[in-house]
Amino acid sequence: MNDNLHSPSRRLIELRIEHADLDSLIDCTADDAPLDDLALRRLKKRRLLLRDLISRLEIELDPPEPA
Numbered sequence: 718m719n720d721n722l723h724s725p726s727r728r729l730i731e732l733r734i735e736h737a738d739l740d741s742l743i744d745c746t747a748d749d750a751p752l753d754d755l756a757l758r759r760l761k762k763r764r765l766l767l768r769d770l771i772s773r774l775e776i777e778l779d780p781p782e783p784a
Contacts, residue, residue, distance in 0.1 A: 729774045736767040 721727065743760050 720782045725774060725778055729732065729771065732767055732774065736764060736771060739764040766776065 739760060743757070743764065746757065746760075
């Protein structure tokens with residue numbers, strides 16, 4: 718059971734959830750009262766980092782077929 722908690726599939730799900738949460742936070746803050754520019758840029762940078770991690774993990778879990 719402990720192996721399941723640290724599996725790449727579970728990590729992928731956690732990253733996707735965190736990315737979606739950041740998406741919502743960025744959208745809400747941009748619409749309501751914008752944070753200072755630096756805070757908003759940091760959130761967006763974190764979101765991009767998560768997207769890159771998700772992409773790498775997806776490739777690792779499902780490698781492309783050889784041509």
